[in-house]
Amino acid sequence: xxxxxxxxxxxxxxxxxxxxxxxxxxxxxxxxxxxxxxxxxxxxxxxxxxxxxxxxxxxxxxxxxxxxxxxxxxxxxxxxxxxxxxxxxxxxxxxxxxxxxxxxxxxxxxxxxxxxxxxxxxxxxxxxxxxxxxxxxxxxxxxxxxxxxxxxxxxxxxxxxxxxxxxxxxxxxxxxxxxxxxxxxxxxxxxxxxxxxxxxxxxxxxxxxxxxxxxxxxxxxxxxxxxxxxxxxxxxxxxxxxxxxxxxxxxxxxxxxxxxxxxxxxxxxxxxxxxxxxxxxxxxxxxxxxxxxxxxxxxxxxxxxxxxxxxxxxx
Amino acid sequence: xxxxxxxxxxxxxxxxxxxxxxxxxxxxxxxxxxxxxxxxxxxxxxxxxxxxxxxxxxxxxxxxxxxxxxxxxxxxxxxxxxxxxxxxxxxxxxxxxxxxxxxxxxxxxxxxxxxxxxxxxxxxxxxxxxxxxxxxxxxxxxxxxxxxxxxxxxxxxxxxxxxxxxxxxxxxxxxxxxxxxxxxxxxxxxxxxxxxxxxxxxxxxxxxxxxxxxxxxxxxxxxxxxxxxxxxxxxxxxxxxxxxxxxxxxxxxxxxxxxxxxxxxxxxxxxxxxxxxxxxxxxxxxxxxxxxxxxxxxxxxxxxxxxxx
Numbered sequence: 001x002x003x004x005x006x007x008x009x010x011x012x013x014x015x016x017x018x019x020x021x022x023x024x025x026x027x028x029x030x031x032x033x034x035x036x037x038x039x040x041x042x043x044x045x046x047x048x049x050x051x052x053x054x055x056x057x058x059x060x061x062x063x064x065x066x067x068x069x070x071x072x073x074x075x076x077x078x079x080x081x082x083x084x085x086x087x088x089x090x091x092x093x094x095x096x097x098x099x100x101x102x103x104x105x106x107x108x109x110x111x112x113x114x115x116x117x118x119x120x121x122x123x124x125x126x127x128x129x130x131x132x133x134x135x136x137x138x139x140x141x142x143x144x145x146x147x148x149x150x151x152x153x154x155x156x157x158x159x160x161x162x163x164x165x166x167x168x169x170x171x172x173x174x175x176x177x178x179x180x181x182x183x184x185x186x187x188x189x190x191x192x193x194x195x196x197x198x199x200x201x202x203x204x205x206x207x208x209x210x211x212x213x214x215x216x217x218x219x220x221x222x223x224x225x226x227x228x229x230x231x232x233x234x235x236x237x238x239x240x241x242x243x244x245x246x247x248x249x250x251x252x253x254x255x256x257x258x259x260x261x262x263x264x265x266x267x268x269x270x271x272x273x274x275x276x277x278x279x280x281x282x283x284x285x286x287x288x289x290x291x292x293x294x295x296x297x298x299x300x301x302x303x304x305x306x307x308x309x310x311x312x313x314x315x
Numbered sequence: 316x317x318x319x320x321x322x323x324x325x326x327x328x329x330x331x332x333x334x335x336x337x338x339x340x341x342x343x344x345x346x347x348x349x350x351x352x353x354x355x356x357x358x359x360x361x362x363x364x365x366x367x368x369x370x371x372x373x374x375x376x377x378x379x380x381x382x383x384x385x386x387x388x389x390x391x392x393x394x395x396x397x398x399x400x401x402x403x404x405x406x407x408x409x410x411x412x413x414x415x416x417x418x419x420x421x422x423x424x425x426x427x428x429x430x431x432x433x434x435x436x437x438x439x440x441x442x443x444x445x446x447x448x449x450x451x452x453x454x455x456x457x458x459x460x461x462x463x464x465x466x467x468x469x470x471x472x473x474x475x476x477x478x479x480x481x482x483x484x485x486x487x488x489x490x491x492x493x494x495x496x497x498x499x500x501x502x503x504x505x506x507x508x509x510x511x512x513x514x515x516x517x518x519x520x521x522x523x524x525x526x527x528x529x530x531x532x533x534x535x536x537x538x539x540x541x542x543x544x545x546x547x548x549x550x551x552x553x554x555x556x557x558x559x560x561x562x563x564x565x566x567x568x569x570x571x572x573x574x575x576x577x578x579x580x581x582x583x584x585x586x587x588x589x590x591x592x593x594x595x596x597x598x599x600x601x602x603x604x605x606x607x608x609x610x611x612x613x614x615x616x617x618x619x620x621x622x623x624x
Contacts, residue, residue, distance in 0.1 A: 173436070
């Protein structure tokens, strides 16, 4: 098992040194490539002078677990945000932690891991989200009996963004700009989710760990099978081992979205990406599993307010 | 930079010329404007700092760009969905024709910000060099994704507050698109348009050569091109618009009229003969088309040439 431990003031680049030494990897242009023996993929860092550091991990087929530990640093005034998409649904989460209390993240072996760790100074976060109530997050984290970190389930929005990010980061000509843009978007998603979740929490949560695990299995199933028809409540309730009614209410509570709504949004977001890459509407419709293009057009219009054709020809 | 706050009445009357300036948390400054302008000059807001401005404009109708305050300076036609980058403080004016719905987002990028996020970037350095030359503007056409980002960004005008982060994200994405596009064109990949597909480009070249071969024939129609190339009208029009900035029929018309202008200058054939030879079956259609392109009738043009000779 590889283990990286970071003190408060140490830069993310130190991860590199430790891992590179441990696995004898190649580092070039601040990208660390894993050789076939120890896993596949890369780790890269980007440090922005505004006090934001980003560690991007895109790995698969690791031969050992990889643990990154941020030592508790009482005098630190940073947040550590984690956006982890891991093949095991129940540990794919979005989290925010106070660096003062430390954070440990473990990436399991043999799995596909896509993760972005962002360390941002509290003042730096203000810079990104001045208008938002970042204070609420701090106060929840600061309360002595509160959780060491807040976490929420990952949703398709993050999945799509992480996917794009990992595809482009290594060869992007303006890496810093690309990183700040993505971090800014991730934080927007995070805040949206935070406020939705906070509202839902106030209505009384009552989800057990068992429940959340089942729900994330359902979520992953919906995300992966966006090309097929909606699997139907019966099948989903078998996957989650819950009754259809409780699945529906609990899913809504956990993801802030109905089962079908979630499935449909993900599907159409994929469609939009295909349209962006100049694929004809008819082909997109078949590609995401519509047998009739006009059904696709209707669904698209319902979701975004304009038809695919208008999306393609905005002039 | 402070946000301008106005009482609603004043906003109504002066809306046409009022930029709304917002500073983004990430360190950029954004000015947004959405209006229906009737023959006015819209100049960029003054940010009173050193840096670059990156303007994204979209409109319907006729808009021209002026790069300096000198009256003798030539105006350039703009095209809808355009990004323009220049050094802040240099004059740049958008002159609108009759009643044009005009929307713009101007990003101000201070030098300090450039240093933070783009310092030491070789590609950006080249862009800077081009910009620093006298009165230089770098332009880039926006694709559909960018236009939808632009309209998202402009939503800040209608709903204030929590759309600021939204504006910031759209702005950063637009900036990134613009720079990447420049970067690619510096590398020599697809210099003008956002069509980067080899198939599309070769299709356009094929259609162009087909047009230049047959455009004078009176049996030549757009339909015959579609049949020959197995494409849809919308697709071909979309491609033509992104490359030439005009529809396929406009392209053909311009080619015919250009040819007819040459023939008039030759002064061998009569106008009705010319109209017939370049493929117009009706002389009045031809005169209308000629007038649309050159703002003068072919007869008057002929007289002009005769009087000059």
